[in-house]
Amino acid sequence: MPGGGGAKLSLQMVTNVDERSVNNLSAIPKEEYLYKCTSACAGCSSSLCLRYVLKAAGPDTVLVVPACCTSVIQGIYPGTAMNVPVYNIAFAAAAACASGLSDALSARGKETNVIVYAGDGGTVDIGIQSLSGAFERGTNFLYICYDNEAYGNTGMQRSGSTPLGARTTTTPGGKRTAKKDLDRIVEAHNPPYMATACSAYPLDLYKKVKKALSIEGPKFIHILAPCPPGWRYPTEKTVEMGKLAVKTGTWILYEREFGKLSINGPSKAAMRKPAPLEDYINGQGRFKNLSPEIASEIRQQVERNIQRLSREEAGIC
Amino acid sequence: MRERLALSRPTEASSGKTGSWRTFRPVVDKEACNACGLCAQYCPDGVIDEELNIDLDYCKGCGICSNECPKQAIAMVREER
Numbered sequence A: 001m002p003g004g005g006g007a008k009l010s011l012q013m014v015t016n017v018d019e020r021s022v023n024n025l026s027a028i029p030k031e032e033y034l035y036k037c038t039s040a041c042a043g044c045s046s047s048l049c050l051r052y053v054l055k056a057a058g059p060d061t062v063l064v065v066p067a068c069c070t071s072v073i074q075g076i077y078p079g080t081a082m083n084v085p086v087y088n089i090a091f092a093a094a095a096a097c098a099s100g101l102s103d104a105l106s107a108r109g110k111e112t113n114v115i116v117y118a119g120d121g122g123t124v125d126i127g128i129q130s131l132s133g134a135f136e137r138g139t140n141f142l143y144i145c146y147d148n149e150a151y152g153n154t155g156m157q158r159s160g161s162t163p164l165g166a167r168t169t170t171t172p173g174g175k176r177t178a179k180k181d182l183d184r185i186v187e188a189h190n191p192p193y194m195a196t197a198c199s200a201y202p203l204d205l206y207k208k209v210k211k212a213l214s215i216e217g218p219k220f221i222h223i224l225a226p227c228p229p230g231w232r233y234p235t236e237k238t239v240e241m242g243k244l245a246v247k248t249g250t251w252i253l254y255e256r257e258f259g260k261l262s263i264n265g266p267s268k269a270a271m272r273k274p275a276p277l278e279d280y281i282n283g284q285g286r287f288k289n290l291s292p293e294i295a296s297e298i299r300q301q302v303e304r305n306i307q308r309l310s311r312e313e314a315g316i317c
Numbered sequence B: 001m002r003e004r005l006a007l008s009r010p011t012e013a014s015s016g017k018t019g020s021w022r023t024f025r026p027v028v029d030k031e032a033c034n035a036c037g038l039c040a041q042y043c044p045d046g047v048i049d050e051e052l053n054i055d056l057d058y059c060k061g062c063g064i065c066s067n068e069c070p071k072q073a074i075a076m077v078r079e080e081r
């Protein structure tokens, strides 16, 4: 504190945020819905995200969690760190479970938020059919995929979301295929709201969850969630790594409301002048000894993605 | 009937006192701090309160608060155990 006094932090956290824009910490509710402490690894960005998701959703919320790190970090029976009801559900069934819950709650006249919080393996691979089904049915819920780009909980096997070149326990020489483009699959369902987010921008995530929950129908948020043991970087670099993903244009922050794309501030700047890709890649052990060919293919993928989204936002395609 | 359901109840320390995981402890230099709140914002485990007290029973020592502090006001100091 300045002067060493006991003055309160400038983040005077308040409880009612609906009327205020969230451009700084001051509008974030101080309530924590994760009790101290989960068993997530030190520096886990997915736990950081969950803190803000729950702050935005508030107490009248049910979480649906398929098998993933989030099902394990809750703690050991008879205790749980989660201060909202949680359905821990089989991998393939998260969105189906959410559909049933959402319908049952609305039949009882309740407006409880139903939120799936699922890993990338549970989304892009194993849960994709129930996700697709729920979006096609128009279920009123929010599906959040936190993407640490591998099957983290079981020790980092590759998932469909693992990027090209990344070493995992099942791709010891680096993954040979590109990351599956989950967002374009979800987009094909024409949801009323979808967005990308990144753990290094928690206030942006908070706003997006708030907005999503204010809209009726199926909503989707895809969060890039750096993972220290999986990506092999030191724990203190978690936020730095997320910012680098955005600044290099590897991860682009955007929202799509009723089909209309808007690219968010930090990514606008990054797309005009991306930071060197090496800044992101060289800090991660999973990209060690990348061949020049793979490195160049990764660079081209990033460039293609930037171009595609810029053109779409400009109305060129 | 309800009592017999195997429901977990919300509680602190459901995974034990995770502070024991730490090898480095965050130490805040309150003179250098400008009360920006970024450390509390970014702590994945929410163990920094509004008055900047760090709950060492649970702080896992990840070092994010120290890395993100714009004033370099948080040092990571090796635990003596």
Ligand SMILES: Cc1ncc(C[n+]2csc(CCOP(=O)(O)OP(=O)(O)O)c2C)c(N)n1
Pocket (backbone or CB within 6 Å): A067, A068, A069, A070, A091, A118, A119, A120, A121, A122, A123, A148, A150, A151, A152, A153, A154, A159
């Ligand atoms: C049908 C089924 N297959 C395998 C498992 C084992 N399993 C539990 S969590 C997990 C990894 C999930 O990966 P992801 O969805 O990416 O979440 P993360 O662990 O990375 O948070 C696996 C393979 C399981 N629980 N059920």
Ligand code: SF4
Pocket (backbone or CB within 6 Å): A039, A040, A041, A042, A043, A044, A045, A046, A047, A069, A073, A148, A152, A153, A226, A227, A228, A229, A230
């Ligand atoms: S493996 Fe990664 S995502 Fe899972 S708890 Fe650890 S840091 Fe978090």
Ligand code: SF4
Pocket (backbone or CB within 6 Å): A043, B026, B042, B043, B044, B045, B046, B047, B048, B054, B058, B059, B060, B061, B062, B063, B064, B065, B066
């Ligand atoms: S070291 Fe990590 S867990 Fe401890 S207070 Fe800092 S950010 Fe939180």
Ligand code: SF4
Pocket (backbone or CB within 6 Å): A001, B028, B032, B033, B034, B035, B036, B037, B038, B039, B040, B068, B069, B070, B071, B072, B073, B074
């Ligand atoms: S980040 Fe640094 S300057 Fe800001 S409140 Fe925390 S200790 Fe103080």
Ligand SMILES: [Mg+2]
Pocket (backbone or CB within 6 Å): A119, A120, A121, A146, A147, A148, A149, A150, A151, A152, A153, A159
């Ligand atoms: Mg994963």
